[in-house]
Amino acid sequence: MTKQPTLRATPLALALALALGLSGCVSLAPKYQRPASPVALAFDDALANPATPANPATSEAAAQLEWQRFFADARLRQLIDLALANNRDLRVAILNIEQARAQYQIRRADILPTVNAAVTGSRVPGSNDSITSTYTAGFGVSAFELDLFGRVRNLSEAALGQFLATEEARKSTQIGLIGSVANTYLALLADDELLVLIRQTLAAREESLKLIQLKFDNGVVSKVDLSQGQSLVDTARVALAQQQRQRAQDINALVLLVGQPLPASLAPANTLAQTELSALPAGLPSDLLAVRPDIRAAEQQLIGANASIGAARANFFPRIALTGSAGSASSELSGLFKGGSFGWTFAPSVVLPIFDVGRNSANLGSARAGRDIAVAQYERSIQVAFREVSDALAGQSTFAEQLRAQRAVAQAEAERFNLSDLRYRSGAASYLDLLDAQRSLFTAQQQAVQANLQRLQNQVTLYRVLGGGWSTAKR
Known part of the structure; x- marks a missing residue:
């Protein structure tokens, strides 16, 4: 260690100050430009603005x-x-x-020098069987890279893009979770x-x-009518068992999403028929770039990949590292700590790739x-978002009419069943007519419930694909 009691730490301080000033002056990364959106400029007007919205x-x-x-359902909230x-x-x-x-902070820390305090001692053999002793104590900077070509800064930018993309992925997870619940x-509710x-x-x-059994016992109807009646009862029992199983499976799915057994203290549940959700405006496809976390995450990945090119280009240029120390x-x-024992070292190194x-x-x-x-993934995320919103808008404009028509079918089948039942009891119609009316009514009623479920689930899906579910009410 060279002793310089009169200069103190000035040369080392000036060297570090110059290094920090020059660090990151040049970036070899390409200038980032957001790729053009690979979708139409607007959604279909017939879908975005339905003539008769459900709500x-x-x-x-x-x-x-x-x-x-x-x-609005308190239990769902x-x-x-x-x-x-x-x-x-x-x-x-x-x-x-x-x-x-944490990974971003590690990369960011590489931009500035790391200063360590160290105390060292060494004893080495000299001439004539003598031993040379050296003791040092002070502060030192080890192999700090002078980032003249932006390699370290671009690596930090790439890590920042990864961090921001992960944060957006968390928002996507929350939005998807709310929609799934x-x-x-x-x-x-449909199961119930x-x-x-x-x-x-x-x-x-x-x-x-x-009634059929009574008529059969009195010889009014044949064994065929009795068997058909028994078949209808058994078919309903099969449907009951299937629906009970489906309800149990849906409860299990809800428990998995909630992350714990469902508490008994939940608010009373509404029925599916009492549940209503507002229709949502579609906006423009360009709005999705600002509100969809998955698109924003893909863009952050693209920004990080763009910065990685700058870091890779910097590897072709000289890499300058500074090592220095100052102390006693x-x-x-x-x-070691007596007056006149101050000293400093400064050891720059340059590495130029040749082969x-x-x-x-x-x-x-x-x-x-x-x-x-990353560009392809970004463009695909936009296309997927456009398709998801378009599908949900198509549902918003058609499920309401489907539900209205299906309920009308169920009403017509109920009237048909009542008339068939009266005609059968009075002997004016065969049991086959009543049997067909019963089956058609049951099917129409089930389809009406399913149509209402699809309509409401489509509204939840539209809310999700439009970026809803991340904003939370102020407490």
């Missing part, structure tokens, strides 16, 4: 409408709250953010409504079977390919 439309965009206001607190997929997404944040809950319908149908068929040095441990068997070129080619992949 009054809100003027608020889905991304600005808090889920607490979109879902409680379940969503539990899911946000306990769902394991969401918990993993949050922990991924923490991991990505809502759709599963609606399916459970179908169970009531099936039990009513089973009771009616059992009463009808008693003495040949005796007792004189690397094409490694740097391959790294650059890989970075460019990664950027092209």
Whole structure:
């Protein structure tokens, strides 16, 4: 260690200041430009603005409408709250953010020099059997890269893109979780409504079977009518068992989403027929770029891949590293902190790649390919979003009419059944007519419940694909 008691730490401080000033002056990354949107400029007017919406439309965009206001059912809001607190997929997404944040902070720390305090001692053999002792104590900077060509800064930018993409992925997970809880809950309401319908149908068929049995015992009807009546009863029992199984499976799915057993203290549930959700405005496809977390995540990945090209290009240029220290040095441990023992060292190094068997070129080619992949993934995320919104808008404009028509069919089949039942009891119609009317009524009633479920689930899906579910109401 060279002793310089008069200059103190000035040369080392000036060297570090110059290094920090020059660091990151040049970036070799390509200038980032957002790719053109590969979808139409507007959604189909017939879908975006249905002539007869199922429910009054809100003027608020889905991304600005808090889920607490979109879902009016108190029981559903409680379940969503539990899911946000306990769902394991969401918990993993949050922990991924923490991991990505730490990785970004590691890369960011490389931009500035790391200063360490150290005390060292060495004893080496000299001439004539003598031993040379050296003791040092002070502060040092080890192999700090002078980032003249932006390699370190671009690596930091790439890590930042990964961190921001992970944060957006967490938002996507939350939006998807809220939509899944809502759709599963609606399916459970449909299960309950179908169970009531099936039990009513089973009771009616059992009463009808008693009448047929009585007529058979008195020789009024044949064995064929009795067998058909028994078949209808058994068919209803099969449907009941199937629906009970489906309800149990939907409860299991809801428990998995919520992350815990369903508590007994939940608010009373509405019926599916009592549940209504507002129609949502579609907006423009360009709006999705700002509100869809999956699109924003893909763009952050693209920005990070673009920065990686700059880091790969910088590998072709000289890499300058600075190592230095300042402190006290003495040949005796007792004189380490005495006056006049100050000293400093400054040791820059330059490495210029000459022959690397094409490694740097391959790294650059890989970075460019990664950027092209990120562009394709970004464009695909936009196309997927456009398709999802278009499908949900198509549902919004058609499910209401389907439900109205299906309910009309069920009403007509109910009238047909009542008339067939009267005609059969009076002997004016065969049991085959009544049997057909019973089957058609049961099918129409089931389809009406399913049509209402599809309509409501489509509204939840539209809310999700338009970016709804991330904003939360202010507490």
